[in-house]
Amino acid sequence: MSKPESKVRVYEYAKSLDMSSKEIITILKKLEMPVNNHMSVMEPEAIGKVEQFFRKIKSNASKPASPSSKPQSNGDIQIKNSQEKQVGMNNKPQTPNSSQSQSQGGNRPQGNRSSSSVGGGQSRPQSGGASRPQSSGQGARPSSGGQGGQGARPGSTSTGSQNRSGGGASSSQSRGPSSSNSSYGGNRSGGQGGQGGNRTGGQGGQGGNRTGGQGGRPGGQRRSDDSRGGFRGGQGGRGGKGGRGGNNRNNQPPREKIDNTPKKIIVRGTMTVAETAKLLHKDASEVIKKLIMLGVMATINQELDLETIQLLAGDFGVEVEIKIPVEDDRFETLEETDEEADLKERPPVVTIMGHVDHGKTTLLDAIRSTNVTGGEAGGITQHIGAYQVEINNKKISFLDTPGHEAFTAMRARGAQVTDITIIVVAADDGVMPQTVEAVNHAKAANLPIIVAVNKIDKPGADPDRVKQELTEYGLVPEEWGGDTIFVNVSAKQRMGLEGLLEMILLVAEVNDYRANPDKRARGTVIEAELDKGRGPVARILVQHGTLKVGDAFVAGNCFGRVRAMVNDKGRRLKEAGPSTPVEITGLTEVPQAGDPFMVFEDERKARSIADKRSITQRESDMGANTRVTLDDLFKHIKDGEIKDLNVIIKGDVQGSVEALKGSLAKIEVEGVRVKIIHSGAGAINESDIILAAASNAIVIGFNVRPDNQAALTAEQEKVDIRLHRVIYSVIEEIEQAMKGMLDPIFKETVIGQAEVRSTFKVTKVGVIAGSMVIQGKIARNAEARLIRGGIVVYEGKIDSLKRYKDDAKEVSQGYECGITLDYNDIQEGDIIEAFVMEAVER
Numbered sequence: 001m002s003k004p005e006s007k008v009r010v011y012e013y014a015k016s017l018d019m020s021s022k023e024i025i026t027i028l029k030k031l032e033m034p035v036n037n038h039m040s041v042m043e044p045e046a047i048g049k050v051e052q053f054f055r056k057i058k059s060n061a062s063k064p065a066s067p068s069s070k071p072q073s074n075g076d077i078q079i080k081n082s083q084e085k086q087v088g089m090n091n092k093p094q095t096p097n098s099s100q101s102q103s104q105g106g107n108r109p110q111g112n113r114s115s116s117s118v119g120g121g122q123s124r125p126q127s128g129g130a131s132r133p134q135s136s137g138q139g140a141r142p143s144s145g146g147q148g149g150q151g152a153r154p155g156s157t158s159t160g161s162q163n164r165s166g167g168g169a170s171s172s173q174s175r176g177p178s179s180s181n182s183s184y185g186g187n188r189s190g191g192q193g194g195q196g197g198n199r200t201g202g203q204g205g206q207g208g209n210r211t212g213g214q215g216g217r218p219g220g221q222r223r224s225d226d227s228r229g230g231f232r233g234g235q236g237g238r239g240g241k242g243g244r245g246g247n248n249r250n251n252q253p254p255r256e257k258i259d260n261t262p263k264k265i266i267v268r269g270t271m272t273v274a275e276t277a278k279l280l281h282k283d284a285s286e287v288i289k290k291l292i293m294l295g296v297m298a299t300i301n302q303e304l305d306l307e308t309i310q311l312l313a314g315d316f317g318v319e320v321e322i323k324i325p326v327e328d329d330r331f332e333t334l335e336e337t338d339e340e341a342d343l344k345e346r347p348p349v350v351t352i353m354g355h356v357d358h359g360k361t362t363l364l365d366a367i368r369s370t371n372v373t374g375g376e377a378g379g380i381t382q383h384i385g386a387y388q389v390e391i392n393n394k395k396i397s398f399l400d401t402p403g404h405e406a407f408t409a410m411r412a413r414g415a416q417v418t419d420i421t422i423i424v425v426a427a428d429d430g431v432m433p434q435t436v437e438a439v440n441h442a443k444a445a446n447l448p449i450i451v452a453v454n455k456i457d458k459p460g461a462d463p464d465r466v467k468q469e470l471t472e473y474g475l476v477p478e479e480w481g482g483d484t485i486f487v488n489v490s491a492k493q494r495m496g497l498e499g500l501l502e503m504i505l506l507v508a509e510v511n512d513y514r515a516n517p518d519k520r521a522r523g524t525v526i527e528a529e530l531d532k533g534r535g536p537v538a539r540i541l542v543q544h545g546t547l548k549v550g551d552a553f554v555a556g557n558c559f560g561r562v563r564a565m566v567n568d569k570g571r572r573l574k575e576a577g578p579s580t581p582v583e584i585t586g587l588t589e590v591p592q593a594g595d596p597f598m599v600f601e602d603e604r605k606a607r608s609i610a611d612k613r614s615i616t617q618r619e620s621d622m623g624a625n626t627r628v629t630l631d632d633l634f635k636h637i638k639d640g641e642i643k644d645l646n647v648i649i650k651g652d653v654q655g656s657v658e659a660l661k662g663s664l665a666k667i668e669v670e671g672v673r674v675k676i677i678h679s680g681a682g683a684i685n686e687s688d689i690i691l692a693a694a695s696n697a698i699v700i701g702f703n704v705r706p707d708n709q710a711a712l713t714a715e716q717e718k719v720d721i722r723l724h725r726v727i728y729s730v731i732e733e734i735e736q737a738m739k740g741m742l743d744p745i746f747k748e749t750v751i752g753q754a755e756v757r758s759t760f761k762v763t764k765v766g767v768i769a770g771s772m773v774i775q776g777k778i779a780r781n782a783e784a785r786l787i788r789g790g791i792v793v794y795e796g797k798i799d800s801l802k803r804y805k806d807d808a809k810e811v812s813q814g815y816e817c818g819i820t821l822d823y824n825d826i827q828e829g830d831i832i833e834a835f836v837m838e839a840v841e842r
């Protein structure tokens with residue numbers, strides 16, 4: 001049988017190697033072997049040479065894997081044939097076939113057991129070789145097994161070659177024959193087989209060989225497979241099929257492929273080509289080919305998107321079910337419902353706000369230092385953005401960053417970390433603008449408010465006046481029939497602090513703050529920074545579940561694994577439950593304050609979610625704004641998204657603010673009402689913008705302008721600011737917007753600002769403002785407004801613009817100029833803002 005089998009046609013041989021006939025013909029021609037076309041018969045010699053050629057390539061390649069890939073496959077058919085022959089031939093003598101035989105030799109390996117038994121005895125050579133096999137080192141190395149794989153195909157040979165060397169000795173002893181065979185890689189392989197598979201070999205000479213091929217694989221065990229599939233086996237993986245190998249001998253049809261393609265696969269996200277192939281039960285090379293046919297050039301490690309995976313699977317006739325946990329990458333919106341029984345009481349989280357210098361920091365420090373719990377005394381307190389105190393065996397967590405801007409900025413990012421707010425008001429100073437802002441920020445967040453009337457130790461302290469003033473803002477003390485808790489304290493003298501803490505506990509009790517500690521942790525980043533020594537550090541408030549060292553997590557668009565965790569006393573923790581502030585290391589990047597934090601099952605998952613989040617964020621950054629603007633107000637109203645139009649009003653004087661509030665309250669448009677969430681006199685500041693952003697509000701400026709920072713933040717946060725000088729026009733604009741009837745309008749574009757450095761009175765001309773252009777440019781034909789302390793004191797045309805004595809068309813930033821307006825009350829320090837009106841499409 002050997003003979004017939006040894007005759008293989010080019011196309012068969014090519015097919016067995018997963019190659020094209022053309023490629024084989026090219027190789028044969030290169031090797032100067034006679035060949036006409038794909039039907040040409042390949043004599044053993046030709047096959048041997050081709051295999052040798054592959055072997056050579058292989059041994060030159062640093063990585064055995066790649067080249068082999070194809071070749072190996074060859075093994076399949078051909079080899080089988082060869083094997084079969086081999087079997088028949090077992091005897092080494094047959095060198096001729098050897099080429100194949102060798103290959104087969106490799107194949108045979110499998111023979112070990114089964115076959116071996118058969119031929120075993122006969123093939124001494126190998127057997128011989130075989131025996132030592134292991135010893136042979138190379139073959140021996142299990143790894144060689146891998147090689148064995150290669151061995152299978154051409155590779156096998158190569159292996160073989162090594163083997164030999166390795167087994168050299170042995171082989172040599174084993175006998176020349178094999179060596180002679182060795183001329184073909186195969187032989188050697190046999191030889192090696194000896195070594196590798198040897199053991200097997202031990203039994204049957206040939207067995208040995210075959211083994212050889214795979215032999216590599218220590219496989220004594222695998223033998224079973226091996227036994228069959230020689231080559232394929234060798235080639236790895238396919239070993240399975242190899243099984244047939246065994247049969248081969250019986251001349252069964254060379255390869256009948258068992259189609260184990262799944263009917264359906266479940267896809268949970270993007271996958272690499274290798275992963276997809278595995279899922280489809282296909283060789284990566286097969287998948288890559290298919291992809292090429294689909295017009296996708298991909299490498300084995302390339303990530304395939306869902307669409308491509310679907311296409312690909314469809315091409316293999318496999319149904320795809322996509323199961324992507326969508327909510328995972330927007331985990332902050334994930335609403336987890338816990339069983340009532342799993343909820344345990346948790347400490348309240350408190351934020352302190354108030355007007356500048358009213359004592360927020362002093363109060364925070366006082367509370368912290370007077371309430372170090374016994375167990376933790378002596379710990380070095382450190383700033384981690386929040387801290388916990390204990391009173392009456394109950395804990396309270398304080399956020400350490402006082403100020404409503406920080407609070408609202410977090411809220412604007414979607415973070416709801418606070419349960420209770422404390423508004424600090426100095427008893428000697430009373431309610432000030434930022435007190436009102438703080439109250440409105442707390443109210444906008446729907447949080448309970450406790451008023452701490454501070455500095456009661458001061459001589460001019462008048463707590464009742466504070467109470468009185470706050471009633472105007474809806475905070476009425478209990479003793480006056482309201483429901484707001486007022487506590488008199490002196491942060492400096494540490495008076496009244498316990499009372500304050502007790503009140504916090506009371507509010508907490510009433511509101512019954514609870515969380516489930518027995519699940520994966522979720523929380524919010526309070527602060528984060530890059531520490532030179534420790535890398536990115538994040539201060540987290542755990543809000544649900546329990547965070548443990550070693551947990552993989554996502555924070556914003558960053559991910560990591562909790563390497564170390566310390567609390568505010570500098571103590572290392574292994575785990576942290578709800579309402580606990582902790583500082584963690586183990587992040588890959590620095591997240592932002594307000595970023596949501598959540599634990600995931602492993603780092604891989606965390607990474608993929610972080611990646612998805614950053615992509616989504618980039619997309620939304622590029623996309624349209626999500627804030628309400630007057631221009632699209634009507635659409636929101638129609639869509640039922642808006643029932644209250646949140647508005648912040650800033651005016652030049654309290655009187656005009658009140659007038660405007662009254663007029664806006666009267667606007668009636670079906671189903672919608674104007675809700676003023678904050679108002680005050682003075683320029684529009686950053687705090688207003690942040691509040692607007694957090695509350696989806698528009699800002700109305702009445703005779704005031706945004707300060708620079710506010711303008712910048714408004715642009716970033718896409719907050720709609722409407723500036724007016726006539727109450728009527730405000731009302732009309734809002735009303736029209738609510739009805740969806742805003743006319744196309746002219747939009748004002750500020751082109752520059754100049755600061756008045758000195759003024760000169762010139763008869764008949766008026767006051768000349770000697771100014772420095774501090775931003776943009778001032779143009780002669782632009783309109784101008786004069787701003788003093790954020791308030792617009794005049795608006796009109798620019799009368800004249802001069803550089804030295806000459807009229808100028810425009811003057812750019814960094815240059816001085818003289819400006820006259822049709823208005824003479826110009827003062828040093830005033831800002832002249834130049835603007836033009838441009839028609840904009842709605």
Ligand SMILES: Nc1nc2c(ncn2[C@@H]2O[C@H](COP(=O)(O)OP(=O)(O)OP(=O)(O)O)[C@@H](O)[C@H]2O)c(=O)[nH]1
Nearest residue numbers: 356357358359360361362454455458490491492493
């Ligand atoms: N007499 C007296 N002085 C106090 C009290 N609390 C704070 N102060 C003083 O008031 C000043 C301002 O206190 P801070 O705690 O810095 O005020 P703050 O509200 O944190 O100020 P900003 O951080 O600037 O917003 C400091 O000089 C404190 O010593 C108090 O209860 N009594």
